[in-house]
Amino acid sequence: MSDEVASHLSGIIHSMGGFLAAIMDPELRRHAADPAASNFIAGNPQELASPEYVRALQRLAEPKDKDWFGYKMSHRPALVAAAEGLSKELGLSFDPDDILLTRGAHGGLAAALNVVVDPGDEVIFISPPWFFYEALILGARGKPVKLRVTPRGFDLDVDAIARAITPRTRAVLINTPHNPTGRIFGEDTLRALAAVLTDASARNGRPIYLISDEAYSRILFDGNRMITPGAFYARSFLIHTYSKSTLAPGQRLGYVALPPGMPGREPLRQAFMVAGLATGNMLPDAVMQYALPEIDIMSIDLDHLQRKRDRMVRALNEMGYEVGSPQATFYLLPKSPIEDDTRFARTLAAQKVLVLPGTAVDMPGYFRISLTATDAMIDRALPVFAEVLASLAAGVAR
Template sequence: MSVPERIKKGTASGSLVRRMFDEGLAFKKKYGAENVFDLSLGNPITEPPMEFKQELLKLAESKSPGLHRYMENAGYVDTRAAIANNINKEAGTKFTENEIVMTCGAAAALNVVLRTILTPGDEVILFTPYFPEYFHYITHHDGIVKTSPTDEQFIPRIDLFEKTVGLKTRAVIINSPNNPTGVVYGEKVLHDITDVLKRKQKQYGTQILLISDEAYSRILFDGLKYQPIWPHYSESIVVTSHSKDLALPGERIGYIAIHPGCTDKDGLLNGFIYSNRTLGFVNAPALMQRIVARLQGISVPASNYQNTRDYLYNSLTEMGYSIVKPQGAFYMFPESLQPDDFAFVSELQQERVLTVPGQGFGTPGFFRIGYCVDNRTLEGALIGFRKVAEIYKI
C-alpha cells in the first residue's frame, strides 16, 4: 500500500477533463490527429500578443546580472506595483504592491489561498456547475465542499445560497466569466452574493472570504465591461493569471490580490507568502514576472473567441441543441440530448468529437465544449454534432 487512500481516491475520481484529455490522445493515436475533433480542453490555440515576444527577446539579450535568481517569495516589487496600478486603472481602487502576491498561475494562487485560510472542517461553497479542480484543491487542504445551485441561466440562486452559508463557511469561490458555462456575473449578481455574505458574517460573527477566480476576466463579449468585486465586499481576494488573456498557460504566471480593507489583511498576506514558499512553488517564474509587468493592459483579442462563439452557438441551436449563450471565456455548456450525459458524450466520441460530461462539473445532464480550437476542428466537430442530433430528432 504505497499510495494513501486519499490520493488513490483523487486519482480514480480524477478530473473528467483530464480523463478526456487522455482518451483524446488514445483516439488521436488510433485515428490520426487530423481525424479527431477535440473540444475537451481549455488550452488556447491563440498565440501570445507580439509584445510578449518582443519583451522576451529584450530579456534574452539583456546583460543585467541576476535575472534568473530567487527573489522575495511574493515576487518582484516592480511587477507587483505594475499589477496594482493596472487594477487601480480598471477598478478605481488604491492597491499597492503590498496587496499582491505573484503565483504560478491561478491554480497555484487558489492552492496558496486555500492552504492559508482553511482549518480542517471549514466549508467552502461552490456554485454548480463549477471548475472541477476546485473540488480537489479544497479537499487537499482539508476543507469541505458545499455546493449551491444556479438557475436555468446559470446565475446563483440567492435564496438557496443564503441557506448554504453557515457557521463553518470560510469561503465562497465565484468564477466569472465562467468555466464551464461562459456566463458572466453582472453587478446585481455580485451585489446579491455579497449582500448575503455581509449579513451572514454579522449573524455568525465570522469572516467569510469571497475568492473571485478571474482567469477569464479579459475575454468578454458583446461589449460587456469587467465588473470588479472590490466595491462590493472588503473580505475579497482575486486569484487570476495570464494563462488565457495573454495565452501563456504553459508559462505559469498569475497572482493573488487582496482587498486593501480586508480584515487581518497583513496576517493573510504573510500566510500567502509562507504558503507560496512551503507548498514548494517558492516564487513565480522570474522571466515571466518581468515580462507581464510590461504587458499589463494588453491581452489577446476577445473578438476571435466571440466570432467562434457566434458561429458555434448559431450552428448548434439550429441543429436543436439547447444552450445558454456564453458572454465570455471560451466554453459552452449545452444540454445533453439524453439524460445520461456520460452516455451522450460517448455517442459524440463515436463521431470522434471529444467533449466533457456535465457530471464532472457537478451538473449532470449537460456537456462542456471548449471552443478555443482551429477551424478544422470546429468544422469536423459540427459534422459529428449534426449526426448525433439527427438520432434524437422525433
C-alpha cells in the same frame, strides 16, 4: 503511508473523478493527438502563441546581470504593472503591495485556501465547478460544501448560500465569469452575497472570506464589463491569471489581489508568503515576472473569439441543439441530445470531434465546447454535429 493520509489522498482523487474519467476516456484519448481531429475539449491553445508574446519571452530570457536567474522575490515592476492593470480593469484602486504573484489561478486558489482555512473549516463552492476546486479545498484540509447555480440562467443562488452557512464556514469560492456557463454574475447578486457574508461573519464572530476566481475577467463578449465581488465585499481574494488573456497557460503567471479596504491586510500579505513557502507553491519563474508588465496589456483576439462564438451558437441552434450564448469565457454549454453525455461525446469522438462531457464538470446532460478551437476545426466539426444529431434522431447512432 498512514491510513489517514491514504484516506485523505483517496478523497482528493475521488473529488476529481469526473475530470479524470473524461481525460482518461479511451475514445477521447485515441483522437486527441490526431491533427485531423477538431478538439473542443479544453481551454488550451490550438494555434501558436502570438509573436509579440513569444518575442517578449525571448528577449527577457537573455540574462542582463548575474542575478537575472537568481532566486527572485516579487519583482517590483511586476507588482506595479499588475496593480495598475487591475485598477483600470475593475475600477478600484489596488496597492502594488496587495498583489501577491502566483503560478496562475491554480496557485492563487491554493494560496488563498491555505491562508484562511483551518482543518475542518467548511468552504462553500459553486457547481458546476472548475475541475480542481474540491481537491484544492481538501488539500487545504477544509470540508467542501457544494452548491449549484440556479438551474435557470445559471445565476448564483444567494439564498442557498445563506442557508448553507454554518458556524464552521470559513470561505465561499465563486467563479465569475463562470466556466462553463459563461455567466457574469451581476451587481445586484454580488451585493446580496456581500450582505449575507457580512451578516454571517458578525453572527459567527469569525470572518467569512470570499474567494473570487476571476480567471476569465478579460475574456468578455458584447462589450460586457467585469464586475468583481471585491467592489462590494472587502474580505475578498481576487484570483487572476494570464493563462486566458494570452492563451499560453503553460507559462504560469497570475496573482491574488486584496481589494482596497481588506481588513488585516499586513498579516494576510505575510501569511501568503508563509503559505507559499510551506506548500512549495512559490512565485512564478523570474522570466514571467519580468514579462508581466508587457503581458498585462496583451490579449488574444477577442473579436475573433466572439465571431467563433456567434458562428457556433447560430449553427448549433439551427441544427436543433439547445445552446445559449455566453457573456464571457471560452465555453459553450449545449444540452446533450441524449441523456448520456459521455456516450454522446464518444459518438462525436468516433468522427474526430472532441467535446467535454458535462459529467466531467458536474453538468450531466450537457457537453462543453471550447472556442479556442480553430476556424478550420469548426469548419470540419459543424457537419459532424449535424450528422450525429440527425442519426440520433433517426435512432441509428452507434
